[in-house]
Amino acid sequence: MTTTPSQRIHARLRPLDATSARWTSGFWGQMHDRTRDVTIPQIWSSLSDPAVSPGLINFQIAAGLTDGAHAGPPFMDGDFYKWLEAAIASLETDPDAELAARIEELATLIASVQRDDGYLHTPVLIQALHAEQAVALADRFNFETYNLGHLITMGVRHHAVTGSTTLLDVARRAASFLEMLATDKPLELARSAICPSHYMAVIELYRATDDPQYLELAEAFLRVRDDFDGGDDNQDRLPVREQKVAAGHAVRANYLYAGLADLVAENGDEELLNVLEGLWNDVVDTKLYVTGGCGALYDGASPDGSPWQSDISRVHQAYGRSFQLPNTTAHNESCANIGMILWSERMLSLTGDARYADVIEQISYNSLLASISLDGGAYFYTNPLRQVRDLPFPLRRPGDTALHPTPTPPPSDERLRERYLSCFCCPPNIARTLARFHERAASVSPDGVFVHQYGGSELALGDGILSLREDSDYPWNERITFTVTGASDGGLPIHLRIPGWSSGATLAVNGQAQAVSEPGSYTRVEREWVVGDVITLTLPMPVRVLRGHRLAEEITNQVAVRRGPVVYALESTDLPEGVVLEQAALRRGASFEVSTDEVAGVSVTMLATQLAVLPDSQEDALYADIEDAALGSVPVRLIPYFTWGNRGASEMSVWLPVVW
Known part of the structure; x- marks a missing residue:
């Protein structure tokens, strides 16, 4: 059974669900099959193994089925719900009796631990079970509203696919708890609205139930946020309608704006739509990587928040200033890139403007697919555009491969995808995005x-x-x-997207x-x-050589290569012996030969060309004289960016110096 969400009365387009759209062949058909056969089972094998992840056992402890203390980050519940959403989506497209039984068992488990008032957060529930002091919303970084939002979204999807009300009832009770907060404890709600998945969630619940209280709740979320004096880290320094530029934590920003776009689809708030269009344009025009990556900085400093240093807050994985786009230290968390897909697809539904579909395509073929290995079973948390050897400082990593003890992070030049990350928000988010990617294939409107x-x-x-x-x-x-x-x-009119990158x-x-x-x-x-x-x-696909904006100083006098929607990169694996990454340069006017070959057993289109070889300096000084030597030349192949890092540790760069 699949039910189609209703409403969206102020949207021009309505996305198609699995009853009307499937990926059955070609590129996305292969990705669909890989997600079903590898990614979803692999993530479950991690979540269900207490030696690897506390994802499942936290719920079992909270239900009194086993003893123990809560383990893992406070947002682990939400990550578990995201995996369940992916599994439910897979069940919808590819019925599987064993998977269906597992989902129903987990639905019963989740329902059994929910408090009567709708609250569900296993760290607090386990503390209460052990007669320890347990306080809900005690710390804004406990991510309770994030967890509840993903719980509601998953519960709505479970009902739509299976017809069961087990998790829909859980979702309703969770929304009742959020409504109580909005009414009686607005300050606590606003302070705890970190990574606000609950905006999107209650709108989905409204669409599934046609109950106006959930639309009113979404509007209350916005009022509560605007009354809260926060900071850029969670986009609550300014009331939403006064925001002109995207700032702060990129995941939180993209989730917030996606949820507000959902709200506009229901209440038709033109002023809010104009704000969202301006913010989206700010990201795409000044802060979006060529790969579709979002959130350039490991740490920002809320630079425009206040002229007073005492009021400037630290911001993690942040949107920086316009054109501030580092490559080696690019953060680009996988969840932020997915958040941009969520925001863009809602803007597409509201406006019918193809530029939003263009950005979804840009992210999907590049940063989204780079975040998962070609075999479908290992993941990146961050998605840089350049990887270099011997980096003299470690980049923070969430990729602990076991819970205890925490291992020493491997050297920076060993940055590889991992099967399990102790900060596990990205892998199930990747899984649910790919499992539901058929919903992004097409939409319907009164015009076709x-x-x-x-x-x-x-x-x-x-x-x-x-x-x-x-x-x-x-x-x-x-x-x-x-x-x-x-x-x-006679059918319907058909509207085919002509990508913005295309010509002729x-x-x-x-x-x-x-x-x-x-x-x-x-x-x-x-x-x-x-x-x-x-x-x-x-859609002709000549190889295009792109330059960056004059203010994007990290890529001054460098170029990137793109063919169709796919961005290419040079990986050191494909350099001849004796040539290192920093020597590689692209000649202006270079020709490219398009060919098909395999990367880690996967057939892809590669671009063969001749690269210029810059003189090799053996000096490691901060500044050194340039050598007066002729440029060399070597044949190389550029690979799709999303395939890098699948052949072992390597150096890599999307942007290359250009020489004449």
């Missing part, structure tokens, strides 16, 4: 179907009114074909050329569709 993402979809709208099958090797090949596999009463796109229906709109828009194709009609969209 809008196809946002390409890569092997099948779409089936209404009661047989229109069905489409996509056949393509996108993003490696420029040709995308849609075949009409079902149509009644062509479109044909049954071999007859059609007009194509400009890049960064949707081309509308309308006719009386019949079974067997074929639409062919061709």
Whole structure:
């Protein structure tokens, strides 16, 4: 059973769910299969093994099924819920009796530990079980509202897919607890609204139940936030409507703005929509990496928060100033990049503007897929654009591979994906994003179907009114074909996204050329569709060499290479012996040969070219004379950025010096 969320009355587009959109072939079909067969089971193997993770056993302890103390970070409950959401999404697309039974068992377990007032946070519940002092919301960094938000979202999804009310009832009780806070303890709620997943959650609950109290609760969240005197770290230094630039913790920012976009879809607040558009533009125009990474800085200092030093707060994994985009020390937490997808898809639904789908594509093919290994079982927390050897300082890592003892982090040049991270927020977030990626394929409106993402979809709208099958090797090949596999009463108009990166796109229906709109828009194709009609969209993919903005000083006089939506990188694995990363430069006007080969057993498109070799300086001085030597030349292959780090420890760079 799958029920479709209602409402979104102020949105122009409604996303399709699994009853209407699937990835059945091609690039995203392969990713779907990998997520189902590897990622979701692998994460469960970690969460369910107490020697690796406390994810499951914390709930078992809270239920009195076993003895022990709470272990792991305070947001572990939320990460467990995210995995369950991924598993439920997999159950929806690929029914599996064993998985269904496990999900129902876990649903019963979760329901059994919830307090009567709706509160559920295993650290506090375990303390209370042991007759220890246990206080809810005692510390804003206990992430209780974050956990409850993911609980509600997962509960709504569980009901939609299975029809069971077990977790929907849990979600309702959790929302009641949040409503009590908003009414009776607004200061505690505002202070504890860290990583505000609960904004999105209560709107999902409203859509699932059609109960207006949950819409009113979302509006109360905003009022409470605006009355709280906080800081940039959690985007509560200024009332939301006064915010002009994205600042502070990038995950928290993106989650907040995604939740507010959900609110606009229900209440039609034009002023708030304008604020969100301005903030989104600020990120995309001045703070977004070419890979779609978000949150450049390990630590920011809230530089524009106040002229007084005493009022400036430390900000972790932060949006920095405009064009402040370091490469080696880029943070780009995987959750922040996913948060930008969540925000962008909601803005797309509100406006129908293709630029939001462009950014979803940019993130998805680059930073999202870089955050998970090619085999689907290991993960990055941060996503740099450059990796170098012998870094003279350690970069903080959440990647402890065991709970006790905490191992010494490996050297910086050994930054590799790991199967388990002690800060485990990213892996289940990656899993649920990929497991639900079919929801980003297309949307419907009164004007027809809008196809946002390409890569092997099948779409089936209404009661047989229109069905489409996509056949393509996108993003490696420029040709995308849609075949009409079902149509009644002439079907619907079809709107195909012409990516903003493209130039010279062509479109044909049954071999007859059609007009194509400009890049960064949707081309509308309308006719009386019949079974067997074929639409062919061709998106030429020349290799493009990109420069950065003049104020992005970390990439001055450097270039990046992109083909279609895919950003490329140079990995030291592909450099000849005797040439190191800092010697590699791209010649202006260099030619590229497109070829297919494998990285760690996965077939991808590579770009072969000749790189210039800069003189090698043996001096390790801070400053040294440049050597008067001729430039060398070596053949190399550039690989898709998302594939780096799958062949062992290496150096890597997206940006390369350019020489003439």
